[in-house]
Structures are given as structure tokens and as C-alpha cells.
Amino acid sequence: MPATIVDIKEKTGLSLATISKYLNGGNVLPENKVKIEAAIKELHYEVNELARGLVTNKTNTVGILVFSIESPFTGMILHHVGEALRKKGYGMLIVDSCDDEQIEARNVKYLISKKVDGIIVLPVASRGDFLSPAQNAKIPIVLLDRSLSDIQYDCVRIDNRKSTYNAMKELINRNHKKIAVIASEREYTGRERFNGFMEAMRDAGLEVPADYQIRGTHSIATGYNGMKKLMALKDRPTGVFMSNYEITLGAMLSMNEAGFRCPDDISLLGFDDQLFFHLLQPQVYMVEQPMKALGERAVELLIGRMNGIIDEDPIEIALGTRLQEGNSIKTL
Amino acid sequence: MPATIVDIKEKTGLSLATISKYLNGGNVLPENKVKIEAAIKELHYEVNELARGLVTNKTNTVGILVFSIESPFTGMILHHVGEALRKKGYGMLIVDSCDDEQIEARNVKYLISKKVDGIIVLPVASRGDFLSPAQNAKIPIVLLDRSLSDIQYDCVRIDNRKSTYNAMKELINRNHKKIAVIASEREYTGRERFNGFMEAMRDAGLEVPADYQIRGTHSIATGYNGMKKLMALKDRPTGVFMSNYEITLGAMLSMNEAGFRCPDDISLLGFDDQLFFHLLQPQVYMVEQPMKALGERAVELLIGRMNGIIDEDPIEIALGTRLQEGNSIKTL
């Protein structure tokens, strides 16, 4: 039903080859150019990218595999990734893993069958097996935000451990001794931030009793329940580090509900700045990621691989972070 | 390089037709089934959806055109839309218009050339011209969240006017007389909510002076600057209605900064509930949209059109909303 190049051929009397040449920016006689353009307009012709992709073996599309499209973090990063890709002439095929490894594995095969030219992954799983179909298909892959524990792929992320380590000084230098942590343990970032926390504590000569170490998932529930447990302790911590946006949100909800005040009752240090945190009183100290740079670097790296310009072993890029200061930490 | 159905043919000695039949769930002798499955595993075969789409003229992909992928509202709605589509066996091709009508128009053509089976649109533009290429190509279209001013398409949204009208009673019944509004005027939702606001005021016999009517864009800046202007007025309003998430955020930031308290100095009524608003003290009265239902109904409608099951004139579905109560409104 929709117009094809053959319709253009019949309308103009030119050959398929000439029309194709025009469509791809080749040189065509001015008079023919006019004819073709008129026919395109008249017939509402749009190139069929399926057919084009079939012969060129390129789709100009990058697959984006996100752990959850619902998270505000994802939204921001997608915005920057999308913009960077658009500037380079690529579209993106986003697939949502809904925080589910099964779905994630299926999604990889989906992207392969859609013949994407490359894949950017914000993974759910922490092991890389699920990516091997793409690797077999020789599709370039770049991890974003989260690294994997077994196989090394190109990866663009922040230095989670160091960022946490440095941010912890805000609590430590204000004489907090009893500091708890609520961290996700299912993904890379949560584990790294947890490790950064523990290192900071160790180097400061501070103990972290087992009930100060709350591990859970990347979720509001983990923050909510974790903080609840901490508040119920006989020997309560004076400060708490929370490893991501959702956990920070949940923990604060739970404090609000219980009538605990920050920083009077408990001092807080969180991760992943989002504008609305600025609304809160007190304003929370947050580690802020360079979203735009993350997206751009990932795209740059991926395109380098796709064009074969970059051809070395896997590269791991760890960007620095900024600490958004607040007044959520009391000096003891 | 990647394996094709021809490789399978050679490995198994069967014909293309038989293998294709297997791939599409047709009946094949058990022994052949085993052979095919073994070959698929061994060769890491994945169907080439480009080729398949070219002949079937179906891609099992729905294009999603969003005004901005950065907004948390978008993230939530995409999650539900995606889930509903996945259950029906469809993938989604998301394109971000970055709040820019030019990009939006280009994106429509992009989706057409990608041969999506249908399109769900959260539009930037308020006129529908940009969709005509898709209409010419006979691709079913469903609008989501926002309607258009000129052409009527299928649309799933909330009843913006009525929701606002009803929510306004919270302010009016608490004896507020001087109520201001900060609303976006560029998109449908903002205009409708503005109208709902004005109707509620008129029916209550209340005046709305010009400097109480702040119109702007769907942005934090509009909320921020709007509230600033209101706070600077000699005759300040006692209550303010804000037409969406971003504006509410911006307005509150600006109040916080200026040291204005809610509800003591100004009472607030907002739109688009997001979990983090529950963290704020006081908790803001917010009109909450049924995100899941919106996504599901849109998908349902679109699939109905794609299958030709629904075949009537454009349908406009307006869902109801819920008011999230808070303590941001003072009784005068």
C-alpha cells in the first residue's frame, strides 16, 4: 500500500538504481532530481528501512537495554544517550528489563533479531552470560553505569568506590562514629558503594556492627524497611549512608513517618542527586553523577567500536562525581 | 556473518519452507524438529526480523513518540505501556521529541520508515499536522495523555478539566478567595487544567485578576519564576493551583528559597503525584493520574485498531483521577 521506489520509478521513468542513488545522496542530473522530488512528495514516499537494512546490513539503530525504565535515573541518562546518538544519525531501540533477569536475557535476543548495530546496556544481572548471544553475533556492546563481575566489556560509569569513600568524609570529619549503611547488593553499583563505605570506615578506624549493615535491592522498600530497622535499634547510628536514589527516598519516607528528624536524630548522606531533593528540608548531602558525560562517553565509545576505529581490549571509563552539599549532617 | 535460515537448511538438509514453518510454530515431524533445534543452537541462529518484516509487512513493533523522555511522568507511563505491549507480543520503539516540534515531526517519519505497526503519541505540538505522514501511511495512531486541537485521533487521557474543577473545591471550601494559578499553556493538558481552574473560580463567584494567572511552559522554570512573581505581589494570593509536576516542583523550590511556608503563607494544590512528594512537609494536595490504566487502555485501543477489530470513528477515553490528600491547604 505505501509507495515504494518502484512507484517512483514508474512516475519518473528513471531506473531503480538512479533513484536509489538520489536517496543516498549521490549525483543525479538536476532535471531528474526535480522529477524524483516531485514524485516523492506526491506519493508520500518514505524509505523502507527494513529493506534497506536487509541489504546494507546496517540499521542505524542502537539497542538500549535498561534495567528499569521507571527510574528517574534511567530517564535522565536516556535523554543524554538519545541526544548523543541523534547527533550521530542513530536512533535508539529501548527495551525495558523491568528489573528481571529473565526479561533481560530475552531482550538481548530481541535486539539481535532487530539487527541493531550496537547495544548499550544498563544491566540487571551482575554476570555477563546473558550478553553472549550478542557477542556471538559480533554486535558491539558498551555497559553503562554498571559493570559486570565475570566478563569484561567496554564500560562507562562513575568511580563508585572512590566517590563513596570521599563523600563519607563528610560524616567522619564531623565526628560521627556510629554510621550505618543501607545498600543494594544485587547490582554492581550497590556493591561498589558498599565497599567504598566499608573502606572509609576501616581507614577511619571505625567499626560497623552487623546490624548497621543493611543490604537489599535497588528499591524504595529496601530504604524504607532498612531505616525502620535502624531506628528500632537500641544503639542507634548517628549517621546513615544510602547507596542510591530509591533507597534514599525510602529511608526518608520512613523517617518522616516515624517522626525522626534529620539531622537532629540521624544525619544522612545519599547517592544520585535529583532536583527535587533540593526541596527537602534539610537538604540532603548527595553524590551527584555527571549524567550528560556518562551518556556521551558511552555513545562515543560504542560508535568507535561500530566503525572499527576503536579496536583494543575492553576499556573501562570511570568518571568522577560531585558532592551536592546540604545540611543533613550534624557536627557531633 | 550471522547464521541464516539457509545455514540451517544446509545443516539439516530440509527446505527453507519447512524451517520457516517450524520457526513460525507450524507442524513438523519430531525428527526434523530435533534436527532444526540442534542446528539453531549450534549456529546461534536468531531470526532476522528485517527480512521477516519485509515479507510479512508487520514488525510487531509499536512506535512511541514522547514529548520528553526525561520527565518522571514519561518514565512511569512508558513502564506501563511497555508492559502491556510485551504481554501482547509487541516491542516498542521509543523516540524522544525533546520538547521540540521539529524533532517530533522528523520522528514521525523515522517511525514510518521503520515500519512500526502502530504509534502511541504523547505529543509536543498541539496541532496534528505533524502526524499526517503516518495517517497517509495508514498507521494506526493513539494519543496518550494529550489531545490535539484540530484533528481528532483516538485518545486516552484523564479528564483534566473535571479533575481540576473538583480538586479546586479543596481550596474553595476552605474559604480561599484569592487563588492564583501557574499553568503551562503550550500543551493540551495545561490548557485544560487552566480552564478547569477558571470554571471552578467562576462557579464559586471568585475573581481571578490578570496577575494571578501565570502561563508558561511545562517546566520547572515556569513554576519557579511564576511563584516568585506571585510572592512579590502586593496583594498576594492565599492559595495557588499548579498544573503539573514540573511546575509544582519549581514553585516549591522558589517558596523554600524565599522562606515562604506552606500552608501558613500560601496554600498549595498540585497535579501529578509522584512518590517523593510524600516526603515533603507539609504533604501537598495532588491530583493523581491512573498511570497503569492510561497505559493499558492506550495499548488496548491501539491493538484493536491494528487488528481492525475496532473500526469506528476516533474514540476519546477520559479516565477519572484521585486526589491525594495532604496538609498543604489552610482553612481560612
Add this chain to the structure above:
DNA sequence: TAAAATGAACGAAACGCTTCGAACTGGTGA
């Protein structure tokens, strides 16, 4: 036991495009 009916497998054409090498142009220089 032969004919009819069932179920699977097959060959070839088609989907809409790109691309390669060959065939045309008209203008130039010998």
C-alpha cells in the same frame, strides 16, 4: 487392494531496497 484423504515437505516467487559492472551520453582534443 486400490482409491481417497491426510499431513509434511518442497520450489519458486516475492517483499523493497542497494550495488556492481556495463552501457550510454555529450563534450573534448587530436
Add this chain to the structure above:
DNA sequence: TCACCAGTTCGAAGCGTTTCGTTCATTTTA
């Protein structure tokens, strides 16, 4: 005037699938 050349145009093959109409093998029925 003719051979040559650069610049366009053209025809045909091929990308990886599905599908239609046909053939083939097996089972059922009379």
C-alpha cells in the same frame, strides 16, 4: 571526423525471510 573520457544511467543480482501451489509419503476407507 573520430576516439576518448568523465559523468550519468541502467539491468540484474542479491539481502533473509514467508507463502502459495504442488508433490510426496503415509494412513484410512471402501
